Amino acid sequence: MRNGVDRTMKAMARRVIVVGVVLAILALACLGRLVSIQLLEGKSIAQAATASRTLPVTISANRGRILDRNGTVLASSAERYTVVANPEAVATFEPVTCTTKTKSYCHEIDGKPVGVTGAAAVARLVAPILKMNAMKLGAIMSVSGQYAVLKKDVTPQVMRELDALNLGGYIYGELSSDRLYSSGTMAGALIGGVNDDGDGVGGIELMENKTLNGKDGYKVYQQGNGGEEIPGTVTKSRDAVDGSDVELTIDSDVDWYVKKVLQDGVKTYEADWALAVVQDVSTGQIIALDDSDSITAGSDTAKMGVARAVGTTFEPGSIGKVLSMSGMLQTGAHKLTDKFTVPWRIEKDGQTYQDAEEHATSNWTLSGILQQSSNVGMVMAGEKYSDSDRYKFLTKFGIGQSSGMGIPGESSGTLTGPEVWDGRTRNTVLFGQGYATNVLQITNAIAAIANKGVRTQQSIIKSVISPDGKVTHPTTGKAVRVVDEDVASQMMDAMESAAEHYDQFAKVDGYRVASKSGTAEVAGSDGKLTGIVADWAGIIPADNPRFVITVVIKNPQGIYGGLTAGPLFKQIGEFLMQKYQVPTSEARKSAIPVDW
Known part of the structure; x- marks a missing residue:
């Protein structure tokens, strides 16, 4: 019995010893690993853990604002x-x-x-x-x-x-x-929009993207489980440099009113669309540039499209007579007092030309040809005006050339050289057909007449304001003399007579106006010449030029520019004179004769 107990006790003792040895070995292994981690691998493990939590984070620069000329915010972040x-x-x-x-x-x-x-x-x-x-x-x-x-x-x-x-x-x-865009549909497509990354993809946002965007900074620090910054762990950083503000030459009050006039005009004349520009004569600054479209700034349409007022081209029609007649005076081919006997229709080199309405054969001076907007009279006067000069002065006035402002989507229009003109085109260019322009080009051409014969560089960016408040003004191209001051003065006189011809529709009470209307056939949806573009470009006040206003309207009921675009010019002109408190005009004392 006792021997059995002894054997049992010895067996248990052996098991206890074995278990103890195993536990001792495990303890030694754990201790060894702990020593290894603490003394040998601790530093690298800690570094790895810190590295996994230490990440660079971009500090986004704030995009600059777009302002109007008076500081009104049009776009901000x-x-x-x-x-x-x-x-x-x-x-x-x-x-x-x-x-x-x-x-x-x-x-x-x-x-x-x-x-x-x-x-x-x-x-x-x-x-x-x-x-x-x-x-x-x-x-x-x-x-x-x-x-x-x-x-x-x-x-x-x-x-x-x-x-x-x-x-x-x-x-x-x-x-x-x-x-955020406070401008709504006012100049919506012109202002444009930004993509999901905050980069400009249309309009002014795209045009001035580099200036507006600024430069991102960064910060390197340890992050917690939720991505939050662990205090005191920043190792590197660079401050973001915010983008600069861009101040436009646009007056939002004027542009808003222009848009209202255009949209109301489209309804009144049941037209397809209308567009307009207001330009400061002496500086070339664009005060308003808009159309009848309802496109909200920042919308997909604003991001992907081009403002109609920028991208649309058209034949200017009879407004082009001002440019041709200016060239005739400058080259000495004619004087405004030269006398012509003008029928309503004429045959020349196998081509037929006629005026918009049938009239009796009339005795008009060259000034009277402009007042009556006679195509036939221009063809007759063109006999002393060479093809090379016709092209030369259209080019000097800026036709067929970009405005130089860099607005995305702007079309340069089309003007072919005299070497490719056929027997008809060489004469139609005298009265604004056979080439295409945009509203900015034709406005600046008329502004050259108002500016004593000098064509200035147009601008739509007034200044750039850096985050620290420093203001810089972008440089503009050099002004170009197109015609002599005396020629410009004579053309102002002739244009004033042309404006008086439409006093019933486009007179601005208290102010003299020098202007020219235009009407041109354009291709309709059927591809034939079934469409109409009616336009009006006017200088106000004529005795002390301050603004040029051009209005273009497509397929209006009323057809002629003087009867459709002219009244819209009148509304815009009245608003400008009141807003800027322009002194009223002195009475016109004399005028170059229009008939004989």
């Missing part, structure tokens, strides 16, 4: 956030019950427990603030990985409400910005 969740962390979320001790970091909904855990719980908490469906939010967060976007373009107020939910490490906000 507002602080916004992209709300992001960490799905892996969210899966482990357990709401903290609210008690007296936990009230500063607990979770509840309308004073009641959340009731669930994980993504469903987080979704229930944030859904009311983000104004999103809780089930949809839960699905977004129920994925693998550590990054899931919940909502973009969140305001700072909403972000503060999210921060108050005590969900740090589960959801966080990434700073971004949203482009």
Whole structure:
């Protein structure tokens, strides 16, 4: 019996010894590993952990504003956030019950427990603030990985409400910005818009993208589970340099009124569209540039399209007579007092030319030919005006050339050389047909007459204002003398007589006007010459030129430019004179005879 007990005790002793040895070996192994980690690998492991948390973060530069000439903000960027969740962390979320001790970091909904855990719980908490469906939010967060976007373009107020939910490490906000446009449809396509990355993709936003964008900075620091910055861990940083503000020459009050006049005009005359430009005579600055289209700045249409007022080309019709007649005077081919006997129709080199309306054979001076807008009279006067001079002066006036302002989508129009003109085109160019222009070109050509024969470089950027307030003014191209001052003065006289011909429709009370109307046939939807472009370019006041206003209208009921575009010019002219408090004109004392 005793021997049996002894054997049992010895067996148990051996097992205890074996177990003890195994435990000792395990303890020595753990101790060895601990020593290895602490003494040999500790530094590298710590460095790796720190490196995994230390990440560079871009500090976005604020995009500059677009302002009108008076400082009115047309486009600006507002602080916004992209709300992001960490799905892996969210899966482990357990709401903290609210008690007296936990009230500063607990979770509840309308004073009641959340009731669930994980993504469903987080979704229930944030859904009311983000104004999103809780089930949809839960699905977004129920994925693998550590990054899931919940909502973009969140305001700072909403972000503060999210921060108050005590969900740090589960959801966080990434700073971004949203482009806001106060201009609405006023010059909408001209201002353009930006893409999702904040880069300009249309209009002024694209044209001035580099100036507006600035330069991003960065910060390198250790991040917590939710992407938040761990205090005191910044190792490198560079401040962002905000973009500069761009101040336009546009007066938003004038542009708004111009757009209203154009849209009302399209309704009144049942037209397809209308466009207009207002230019300062002496500086070449564009005060207004708009059309009847309703395109909101920042919209997809504004980003992808081109403003009609910039991209549309057309034959200017009889406004072109001003340019040809100026060349005739400058070359000495004619004087405004030269006398002509003008029928309503003429045959020349196998081609037939006629005036817009049948009239008796009339005795007109060259000035009278402009007043009566006679195509036949221009062909007759052109006998002493060479093809090379016809082309030369159209070119000097800027026809067929870009405005030089760099507006995206601007068309240069078309003007072929005399070597390719046929027997008809060489004469139609005398009265504004056979070439195409845009509204900026024809406006600057008329402005050259108003500016004593000098064509200035047009501009739409008035200044650039850096983040530190420094103001710079972009350089503009050199002015070009097109005709002598005396020739320009004579043409002003002839244009004033032409304007008086339409006093019933386009007179601006108290102010003298020098202008010319135009009407040209254009291709319709059927490809035939079934369409009409009616236009009017006027200088106001004629005795002390301040502005040139050009109005173009497509397919108006009323057809002629003097009867359709002229009245719209009148409304815009009245507004300008009142807004800028321009002194009224002195009475016209004399005029070059228009008939004999």
